[in-house]
Every structure is written in structure tokens, then in C-alpha cells.
Amino acid sequence: LYNISASPSVISCVFDSNHSDGYGGAIVNFKASPTLTNCTFGGNTTRYRGGAIENHTDCYPVLTNCILWGNRDQAGTGTDEVAQIFTIYGGAPVVNYCTVQGLTGALSGTGNLGTDPRFENPSLGDYRLSADSPCIDAGSNAAVPSDLADLDGDGNTGEQLPLDILEKPRMVFVIGSGPPIVDMGAFEAQRNTLAGTSIAVQLDSQTGGTAGSITFANVTSSGYTTLTSLTSAPSLPANLQVSAGFPSYYDVATTATLSGPVEVCISYADRYFFDETSLKLLHFDGTAWQDVTTSVNTAQKTICGSVSSLSPFAVVEPANHAPALTCPDPVSTECDFLAGGQVTLVAHVDDAEGNEVSVTWNVDGVDERQEVIPAAAGPTSTDVTFVHSYPIGEHVVTVSASVTPADGSPVVASCTTTVEPVDGSPPTVTCPAPAAPILADASCRAVVPDLTGEAIVADACGSLTITQTPAAGTLVALGSTEVTLTATDTAGNNSSCTTTVTFADATPPTISITDSASGALYKVGDIVHFAGGYSESCGLASASWAFASNLGTITVPATIDATAGTITADYAFVNPGVYAVTLAATDASGNTATADTVSGPDSLPAMVVIYDPTAGFVTGGGWINSPAGAYAANAGLTGKASFGFVSRYKPGANVPDGNTEFQFKAGNLNFKSTAYEWLVVSGARAQFKGSGTINGEGDYRFILTAIDGQVSGGGGSDKFRIRIWGDSGIVYDNQMNAPDTADPSTAIGGGSIVIHK
Numbered sequence: 001l002y003n004i005s006a007s008p009s010v011i012s013c014v015f016d017s018n019h020s021d022g023y024g025g026a027i028v029n030f031k032a033s034p035t036l037t038n039c040t041f042g043g044n045t046t047r048y049r050g051g052a053i054e055n056h057t058d059c060y061p062v063l064t065n066c067i068l069w070g071n072r073d074q075a076g077t078g079t080d081e082v083a084q085i086f087t088i089y090g091g092a093p094v095v096n097y098c099t100v101q102g103l104t105g106a107l108s109g110t111g112n113l114g115t116d117p118r119f120e121n122p123s124l125g126d127y128r129l130s131a132d133s134p135c136i137d138a139g140s141n142a143a144v145p146s147d148l149a150d151l152d153g154d155g156n157t158g159e160q161l162p163l164d165i166l167e168k169p170r171m172v173f174v175i176g177s178g179p180p181i182v183d184m185g186a187f188e189a190q191r192n193t194l195a196g197t198s199i200a201v202q203l204d205s206q207t208g209g210t211a212g213s214i215t216f217a218n219v220t221s222s223g224y225t226t227l228t229s230l231t232s233a234p235s236l237p238a239n240l241q242v243s244a245g246f247p248s249y250y251d252v253a254t255t256a257t258l259s260g261p262v263e264v265c266i267s268y269a270d271r272y273f274f275d276e277t278s279l280k281l282l283h284f285d286g287t288a289w290q291d292v293t294t295s296v297n298t299a300q301k302t303i304c305g306s307v308s309s310l311s312p313f314a315v316v317e318p319a320n321h322a323p324a325l326t327c328p329d330p331v332s333t334e335c336d337f338l339a340g341g342q343v344t345l346v347a348h349v350d351d352a353e354g355n356e357v358s359v360t361w362n363v364d365g366v367d368e369r370q371e372v373i374p375a376a377a378g379p380t381s382t383d384v385t386f387v388h389s390y391p392i393g394e395h396v397v398t399v400s401a402s403v404t405p406a407d408g409s410p411v412v413a414s415c416t417t418t419v420e421p422v423d424g425s426p427p428t429v430t431c432p433a434p435a436a437p438i439l440a441d442a443s444c445r446a447v448v449p450d451l452t453g454e455a456i457v458a459d460a461c462g463s464l465t466i467t468q469t470p471a472a473g474t475l476v477a478l479g480s481t482e483v484t485l486t487a488t489d490t491a492g493n494n495s496s497c498t499t500t501v502t503f504a505d506a507t508p509p510t511i512s513i514t515d516s517a518s519g520a521l522y523k524v525g526d527i528v529h530f531a532g533g534y535s536e537s538c539g540l541a542s543a544s545w546a547f548a549s550n551l552g553t554i555t556v557p558a559t560i561d562a563t564a565g566t567i568t569a570d571y572a573f574v575n576p577g578v579y580a581v582t583l584a585a586t587d588a589s590g591n592t593a594t595a596d597t598v599s600g601p602d603s604l605p606a607m608v609v610i611y612d613p614t615a616g617f618v619t620g621g622g623w624i625n626s627p628a629g630a631y632a633a634n635a636g637l638t639g640k641a642s643f644g645f646v647s648r649y650k651p652g653a654n655v656p657d658g659n660t661e662f663q664f665k666a667g668n669l670n671f672k673s674t675a676y677e678w679l680v681v682s683g684a685r686a687q688f689k690g691s692g693t694i695n696g697e698g699d700y701r702f703i704l705t706a707i708d709g710q711v712s713g714g715g716g717s718d719k720f721r722i723r724i725w726g727d728s729g730i731v732y733d734n735q736m737n738a739p740d741t742a743d744p745s746t747a748i749g750g751g752s753i754v755i756h757k
Contacts, residue, residue, distance in 0.1 A: 001015075001026065001027045001028075001032065002028050003027070003029045003032035004030045004031065005030070005031045009037070010034060010035070010036045010037070010039055010162065011037045012037070012039065012186045012248050013036075013040075013186060014186050014269060014337070015027070015041045015042050015126055016040075017125070017324060018041075018044045018045075019046065021055070022046075022047060023046055023048050023050050023086065024046060024054030024086070024288045025044035025045050025050065025051045025053050025073070026044040026071070027409070028050075028056065029053070030054075030056045030059070031058050032059055033062070034061050034063070035062045036141050036145060037064050037144070038144070038184070039067075040066070040082070040186040040187070041053070041071055042064070042069055042070045042122050042127055043125075045071070045073070045076055045466075046072075046073045047074075048075065049088075050073055050082070050084075050085065051072045051073040051078065051079075051083040051084060051262075052068045052084045052085065053068075053084070053093075054085070054086045054555070055087040055416070056088055056092045057088075057089040057091070059087065059090075059093070060092060060093070060149070061094070061724070063085075063096070064139075064140055065097050065139035065140060065144075065183075065185070066099075066185070067118050067127075067185040067218070067536075068098065068099070068100045068121055068387055069122075069491065070099060071083055071084050072091045073086070079101055080101070080102035081100060081101070081103055081104050081484070082102075083102065084101055085100070085757050089578050092108065093108045094108055095108060095112060095126040096109035096111055096684075097110070097112065097138065097139045098113070099112070099115070099134070099622040100112060100183045101660075102114065103722055105599055107523070111139075113135070113138065115134050116134075117129065117133055117184070117185065118132060118134070118135075119133075120195075126152045127186065128187040129183060129189040129516035130569060131189070131223065131224040131226075133189065133555075134181055134191045136237055136602070137181040137183060138183065138184050139181065139184045139662050140172065141160070141181060143182075143377050144160045144170065145159060145161055146160060146670050147162055151167070152733050156246065156463070157522055164187055165187060166185060168186060168188055168228050169365060171188070171554060180434060182744075188549060191222050191223065191224060192224060192225055193214075193216065193254055195220060195222045195256075196218075196358055197217065197218050197221050199216045199219045200213060200214075200215045201213060201214045201215070202323070203225070211227075212250075212302070214252060214262060214266075216254075216256070216263050217262070218259045219256050219257065219258050220259065220621070221256060223255030223256030223257070224255045225253070225254040225255075225256065227250060227253070227264075228251050228253075230249035230250060231249070233284065234312070235280070236289060237289060239319075240282075240317070241319040241353070241410050242314060242316055242317075242318060243315075243352050243379065248315050249432045250266060250312070250313045251311075251313075252264055252313065261306050261308055262307050262309075263294070263304060264292075264301070264304065264305055264306075264307060264313060265281075266302065266304075266306040266313065266342075266472075267302050267321050268301055268302070269299075269301065269660060271388075273317050276301075277296060277298065278317050278318055279316070279317050279429075280293045280315075280316050280317070281303045281304065282314055283311065283312075283368075284311050284312040284314075284567070289314065292305030292306055293305050302667075303307045303467055315726040318344065318649065321352070322402070322411040322413040323349050323355075323403055324348060324349070325347065325399065326348040326350075327347055327415035327417050328346055328397075329417065329427055330417050330418040330419070330420075331345070331417070331418070331420070332420050333390075333420070334421065334424070334425045335422065335423045335460060339478070342389050343387070343389075343390060343419050344386070345361075345385070345386045345397065345417070346381055346384070346385050347359070347399045347415075348381070348382070349383075350379070350381050350383060350384050350385075351373070351379065351380045351402075352378055352379045353379070353616075355375055355404075356374060356403065356404075356562055357373040357380070357402070358370065358380075358398065358402050359371050359373065359374055359384050360399070361397065362397070362400070363388060363390075363394055363395055363397050364395055379695075385401075393421070393422065394418055394422065395415050395739070396417075396418055397416065397418065397419055397420045398414060398415070399416070400412055400413070401414070401646050402406050410704045417490065423460070423491045424465060424491075424493070425493065425740040426487075426489070426493035426494055427459035427493065427495050428457065428458045429455055429456070429466075429485060429486070429487040429496065429497050429628035430457075430524045431454075431498060431499035432451060432455065432499055432712050434501070434502065437503065437504035437506075438504070439506050440478055440504065440505045440507075440537075440709040443537055444478065444505060445475045445476070445534040446475070446476055446477075446478065446503030446528035447474070447475060447479065448471070448473065448474040448475075448476060448481065449472060450468065450592065451472075451499065455497070457487045459489045462643075464487045464488065465488045466485060466486070466487050466488075466533040466549040467488070468483060468484070469484045470483065477503070478503050479502070479503065480501070480502050481503065481703040482499075482500055482501075482502050484619060485497055485498075485499070488558070492663050503587035504589060505537075505538040505591065506591065508538035508591035509534050509540055509581060509593045511533070511534045511595050511684070512533050512534075512541070512599040513530075513531075513581065513583050513595050513597065513598050513599060514531050514533055514598070515529060515530060515531040515532075516528060516529065516530060517598060517749075518604035518610060519607055519689070521609045521611065521678045522573070522608060523610070524573060524574065524575065524610055524611065524615075525572055525573075526572060526610075527571070527572045528608060530564060530566070530568075530571065530581065532566065533566055534560075534566070536581075538587055539587060540560050540562065540585055540586070540588070541565075542557075542560075542585070543558035543567045543583070543584065544558050544584050545558055545569045545581065545582070545583055546557060546572075546581070546582040546583075547580070547581055547608070547684075548741060549578060549741055550576055550741065550743055551575055551683075552686055554571075554579075556569045558583070560688060573608075573610040574683060576611050576680040576681060578608075578739070578741050579608050579609075580607050580739060581606035581607055581608060582738075583595045583596075601663045607618065609658075609677075609678045609689065611679055613653065615682070615757075616648075616755055616756050616757040617648030617649065617658075617681070617756050618645075618646070618647055618648075618688070618708075618709075618753070618754070618755050618756065619645065619753075619754050620643065620645050620720070620751065620752065621642050621644040621645070621648045622642070622643065622720075622748045622749070622751015622752060622753060623641060623642040623643065623748050623749050623750070624641055624720055624734065624747075624749055625639070625640060625641075625749055626638055626640065626664055626666070627734055628665075629736050630733060631664060631667040631732055632732065633667065634667060637666045638711045639664070640665075640749070641664040643660075643661050643663075643722070643751075645673075646658040646660075646739070647659065647676060647688040648679070648756075649688070655678070656679035656688060658673075658676060659672070659675065660672070660690065660692070661673070662722055662724075662732075669694060669695070669731070669732060671692055671693070671702065673690050673702070674693060675690050675691050681712045681755060683711065683712070683745065684713045684714030686705070686706050686753075687703065687740075688703070688704055689701070689702070690702060692730045694724070694731065697728070700725065701724070701726070702725075704720075704721070705722075705740075705742075705743070706718040706720055706753045707720075707743060707744055707752055708753050709753075714722060717748075717749045718747065718751075718752060718753040719745065719748065719753075720747075720748050721733075721738075721744035721745075721746060722733075723740070723748070734746050738747075
């Protein structure tokens with residue numbers, strides 16, 4: 001622990017066998033003043049000074065109720081007071097109620113001791129206090145801190161710390177009268193034997209090493225009682241023995257002053273003895289072993305006796321017993337063993353003396369197998385295995401285990417069990433994994449398939465019948481359906497498994513647009529009726545109409561009439577424009593369909609034209625560089641193409657007036673308008689539709705789209721597009737294959753386009 005300008009509180013800690021190549025084997029304080037309470041320092045070493053603690057430069061640590069013993073400095077040669085606590089360059093430790101090896105009185109404080117603390121076994125790191133330790137009841141109660149962490153879990157953090165490092169009670173057991181006094185060090189010596197009558201002491205590994213209990217008739221002075229095992233004791237009578245694998249000799253000792261009879265109870269492990277009901281507790285009275293047994297409790301595994309003095313005890317049993325034999329349970333096994341299968345039986349043999357054991361397996365009066373368990377130095381506990389084939393019916397199996405002790409006749413233990421092959425096991429059945437969804441029929445129903453041939457089945461004893469629920473061919477609705485497959489054997493045993501079959505609708509609905517007509521013309525604010533038809537067996541979940549123009553896309557929820565099979569919507573446009581119409585529908589399974597042409601033999605694009613007679617008019621004149629592909633009759637032709645147009649609504653008119661002329665000399669194309677149908681002006685964009693002639697002949701239709709680059713949103717440059725078509729198809733389009741709703745991309749080479757407001 002290295003403290004630099006810090007003052008931690010260290011409570012109930014053990015510092016054992018730490019080493020430093022400098023100073024301070026366990027703790028180094030530099031300008032630090034920690035508080036150490038009920039700590040034990042032992043076996044710590046350092047190369048120079050301060051085997052346990054070094055205080056360097058103005059350190060004033062406070063040590064109370066601590067033990068510093070067996071710490072060495074100067075490379076392990078020093079054990080004096082300085083070897084425990086070394087202070088240099090100012091400061092002084094405050095030491096009270098501590099045991100310090102080599103104490104000279106140089107340390108300040110009161111209640112300090114310099115005598116051996118008498119640890120239990122410090123070489124093995126056991127720093128508990130022996131019963132005669134001078135550190136017992138030698139500490140200061142006032143130094144014990146509060147139980148801030150509530151170690152005992154009683155919710156009281158204001159009480160003094162109630163537990164030691166082993167979570168044993170502090171200041172509980174007392175000797176004589178007066179209040180309890182805390183011990184020095186991290187471990188509180190437990191006074192397990194109090195003054196009084198009928199004093200019962202429970203012992204465990206923390207108090208004596210062996211479990212048991214001692215009851216004293218009269219204790220006049222409190223003390224500490226232990227029950228420990230012994231490795232040797234006086235010879236036993238010839239007809240008795242102790243277990244070779246269990247501590248059977250014991251010593252009871254106490255520091256208490258007592259009178260009257262003492263009841264001694266010792267716990268035992270029954271597996272180390274042949275017959276626990278024959279156990280005896282012997283007490284050596286100084287000249288001979290005496291049987292002092294008063295009871296054997298086979299439920300609690302304790303043997304008790306009554307004595308008047310404390311001296312060696314032994315737990316014994318009669319010599320030369322047969323091994324303890326545990327037979328396997330009776331077996332009813334499946335009839336597949338009639339075809340050569342085998343049954344495995346396991347018996348368990350315990351021999352407390354470690355003798356050689358001969359084991360014999362007998363089936364229906366015939367010895368079938370023998371094996372030998374080798375002798376051992378201590379008790380043996382062995383599983384023996386017998387693997388054998390049996391015909392149908394019940395069979396008696398006898399297991400015998402015999403030993404021949406060196407000083408006696410053979411002794412045998414035996415037991416019997418039965419083996420009977422039966423057909424009591426159901427078959428096994430494994431369903432196929434869920435398959436890909438099965439598609440519904442035209443009526444939105446699905447047929448359950450036959451899965452009986454896909455099941456994996458097995459049975460030990462015969463043929464199987466496989467049934468399916470619901471049966472194959474059953475009509476079910478969409479979704480997931482559980483199918484159960486059951487396998488039944490000839491004995492009526494059955495097993496079932498379940499798999500899931502999913503039925504899905506993967507067919508999108510069939511939809512069409514029936515109204516409005518392609519290119520239908522409406523004035524801003526008019527209610528436009530849109531209608532479509534649909535066909536969907538599994539039900540339509542939703543539908544919507546979308547109207548796309550250069551201003552963006554408007555989406556309108558549709559009304560679905562399942563009886564009539566129609567999808568409709570009414571909408572009043574607030575802005576003029578040419579709107580591409582799309583109908584979208586989604587069925588109950590999430591399949592989606594769209595339509596963007598008007599139902600009919602020509603499959604014309606679905607579009608409506610919304611005009612505003614008050615929105616202004618457009619004029620233009622100039623030329624463009626006609627791109628390759630624009631002239632359908634000869635896609636390779638390029639060159640200049642000139643144009644001139646004016647389109648406007650006269651007051652009160654629903655049809656625009658004006659004229660348009662377009663010439664592409666390279667293709668000998670001279671188009672002149674003869675009539676207009678509609679005009680749409682929206683921001684920087686103007687579009688109008690009409691009809692006309694080419695080279696003075698025919699009946700052609702056209703749509704002209706123009707951008708005034710000087711109007712907000714026009715992009716700074718004028719752009720022009722004209723699409724001319726007849727009954728035989730496209731004649732000219734300088735933006736071939738683009739939809740009518742697209743903005744023109746061809747900038748004019750000369751002239752201007754002006755939208756007039």
C-alpha cells in the first residue's frame with residue numbers, strides 16, 4: 001500500500017508476506033497519515049528498513065488495535081521495533097493498544113504490548129489468535145469505527161463495526177465480568193464457551209477443524225473449546241476398527257473451567273463405514289478405551305457419548321465387513337433389443353477398508369461376468385458396469401461383491417434387479433421445416449399440401465401410421481396454418497410434431513384508368529373526376545391517385561368500391577399545369593400495382609391539362625440547334641430549326657388563340673398551326689397543345705413547351721421543345737421519348753421566349 005499525501009482509513013486487514021526491495025514491506029507513507037484499526041502485519045520483508053511500515057517525511061499515522069509481528073527488514077535480519085515501523089525525516093506514528101515485536105517504548109501511546117501474540121499458524125498464513133494469546137481482550141473499544149457499510153445487513157450503520165475479517169462477531173464473547181473488549185488484530189478470538197449451566201458449543205472448521213458439538217453441565221469460567229482430529233492414538237481392541245479414509249481419532253480441548261459430565265457429539269460421513277448403526281464412540285481414560293456411546297443419529301450423521309474428562313476419542317465399528325453394494329434399478333427397455341441391442345447396468349461398490357473386491361454378475365442363475373476391484377491404501381468407491389443382451393420377458397440379475405480380509409473369512413454382499421424388454425416407447429417424428437409460402441388460388445384460398453411423406457419417423461418395434469391435421473386438400477385462408485403430423489406404432493404409442501405452412505397472395509391487383517380521358521382539359525378550380533377499375537380476389541387494402549407536374553406531385557387518397565370494383569377520386573386543381581396521372585393500389589397482402597395510361601386500344605398516357613385563362617400568355621421566336629434523333633424520318637439529320645409562336649386566351653374564351661410555325665429545313669419540314677386546344681402558364685413554364693399541317697397538308701397534333709429564362713425559376717436561359725405527331729406516330733421531337741410533363745432541355749440558339757403576365 002503506497003500512500004502519497006493521502007490519509008485513508010484501513011480497517012480489519014491482513015498484510016502478509018509482502019516484500020519491497022526498498023523500504024516498507026507492506027505500507028509506504030510519504031507525507032501521509034493513514035488510520036489503521038484492527039490490522040495484522042506478519043511475514044512482510046524489505047531490503048532496507050521498515051519490514052512492515054515506512055513513514056517518510058512528516059508522516060503521523062495512527063495505529064490502534066493492530067499487531068505487527070514477524071516482519072523483517074535489512075534483508076531479513078532485523079526483527080526489532082524499527083523492523084515493524086520505521087520513521088524518517090520528521091513525523092511520528094501514534095500507536096495505541098497494539099502488539100509490536102521488539103517494543104522498546106519509543107513508540108508513543110498506551111496499552112501497547114511487546115509479547116508474542118501467539119498466532120494459530122503464521123507460517124501457513126493463519127493469523128487467528130490462539131486461546132492463550134495476550135492480544136485477546138487487549139484492544140480499545142473506542143477505536144472500533146462505525147458500521148458505515150452495514151456489513152451485518154441489519155440496517156444500522158451507526159453501530160460500531162460488528163464483524164471481524166472472517167465476518168465473525170466483534171466484542172461478543174467475554175471472560176469474567178464486565179463489558180466485552182475488542183481483541184487486537186484482524187481476527188477476533190471467539191469465546192465459544194460461556195460461563196453457565198448446560199452450555200452447548202457448536203463447532204466447525206473455523207473453531208476447531210472438525211464439525212460437532214460439546215455440551216458442558218457446568219462452566220464456571222468462559223473459554224474456548226476445540227474439537228480436532230488426531231493422526232494417531234492408543235491401539236484399539238482387536239475386534240474394532242476405524243475407517244481408513246475418515247478422521248476417526250479426535251481430541252477435545254477447552255480453556256474454560258468446568259465441572260460435571262460432558263456430552264461429546266461428533267459428525268461422521270456414512271460412506272466411509274460399513275454399517276453406521278454399529279458405530280461406537282470410544283474414550284481413552286488414560287489406561288484403556290471405554291465405550292461411552294449414548295446415541296447414533298443416522299439422520300443427522302452424528303454419534304454422541306458422555307464423559308467426565310477430556311482426552312482422546314475414536315469413532316469405530318466392528319472389523320471385517322462385507323462391501324457396501326448398491327444395485328442398479330430395475331430396467332424396462334424397448335423391444336429393439338430383441339434384434340441384438342444391449343442393456344447397460346451399473347452397480348456401485350464401497351469398501352471402507354480398501355480390500356480387493358471380486359464382483360460377479362449372474363443372469364437367470366448363470367454367471368455371465370466377473371471382475372476385480374484392486375486393493376487400495378484407503379477406502380474405495382467404484383462403479384462396475386455390465387453390458388448384456390436379453391430376449392423378451394423378465395430376467396433376474398444378481399450382483400455379488402466379496403472380499404477376503406487377511407485376518408478373516410470371505411464376506412459377501414449381494415443384491416438383485418430385473419431387466420424386461422417392452423414396447424412402451426412412442427415413435428419419433430420430425431416435421432419438415434417450414435417451406436416457402438404457397439400461393440393462393442384465384443378465389444384467394446389455398447390448399448393444404450400432403451406433408452406425411454416429408455416427415456422423418458422412426459420406431460423400435462414395428463410399422464407406423466402417419467396422419468395429418470388438417471388433412472391434405474383442406475382449403476384454408478391466407479396466413480400461417482399449423483399442420484400436425486402424428487406417427488402411431490402398432491402398440492398404440494404415438495408422437496406428434498407441428499410445422500407451419502404459410503399461404504400467401506403474391507399476385508398484385510389488376511387496375512386500369514377509365515376516366516378522365518388522356519389530355520382532358522379543365523380550368524383551374526374545376527372538380528375533376530378520376531375513375532378506375534380493379535380486379536383483386538383477396539381484397540384491396542388501399543389506393544391513391546398521383547398527379548405529377550413541373551410543380552411536384554400531388555397524392556390524393558382514393559375511394560374504393562369493392563362491390564362495383566371501382567377506384568375513384570374527385571380533385572380541384574389550384575395551379576395550372578399538365579399533370580401526369582398515376583393510379584396506385586395495394587392489396588391485403590401488400591402487393592402493389594400502378595397504372596399510368598388510359599384504358600383503351602391506344603393506351604394513351606393518363607394526363608390532364610389544367611389551364612388558367614387569367615394566368616397570362618406566351619410569345620417566342622428564334623432558332624435552336626436540332627439534335628440528332630429529333631426528326632423521326634431521318635434520325636441522323638441535324639441543323640438549325642426556326643420557330644415563332646404566340647398563344648393567349650382572349651377575354652371570356654375557354655380555348656386559346658394564336659399561331660405557331662416551326663421550320664426544319666434540313667428535313668424539309670414546315671409546320672403551321674391551324675387550331676389550339678389549351679394553354680397552361682405556370683411560373684416560368686408555358687405549354688400549349690393544338691393541331692396543324694406540315695408543308696400545307698395533313699392533320700397533325702403538337703405540344704409546345706417553353707421556358708422563359710428571365711422569369712423566376714426559369715434558370716436564366718430560354719428553352720424550347722416541340723413534339724409533332726400524326727396518325728402514323730411521332731414526326732418530330734427535339735426531346736424524344738421524354739414525357740410531356742418534362743421541362744424542355746434545349747436552349748434556344750437565338751431569339752427569345754417571353755411569358756406575359
